[in-house]
Amino acid sequence: MRYIIDEKSTLTITEEAIVQINMYRQLPGKNESGGVLLGKIRKDLSEYIITDISNPTRFDRSGPCFFIRSRKSVQPIIDKLWNESKGEIIYLGEWHSHAEKNPGPSSIDNALLKKSFRENKVFGNILFMIIIGTTGEMYVGCYKKGDKKMYRLERMRVDDPEKEL
């Protein structure tokens, strides 16, 4: 799936990453779950590609309406993919589930990406957030360094050949 970031760049989320995130759709009575988004950036910054996600770990803290990812348990996964890909696969943001059909970010979710800029090595000045709803509906947000909060990315229309190139 492809999304429009701005006039110069797009975000692609691979089918594999979408399938994996969908495995963690929140069932009634269950807690939120989440992890990090990993992927590549084209050298000219025209395309960001989310290729991998990290799975929830037993060190995360969560409830029906909150999720706090364990930092320590995910860092080795980020480092491993970075090494294996010779520095191509990097940290691109965060994902988590919400107990709502049409998910949207909370104020805590907005604050999280700001904090992520401070705590992670970020290439490019953009981070993403995917929130998966109970039936598979996804919120895809983008946060640019220095902005007040993230904004929702629009799906790119497949019947728009000019933009598909």
Ligand SMILES: [Zn+2]
């Ligand atoms: Zn949230």
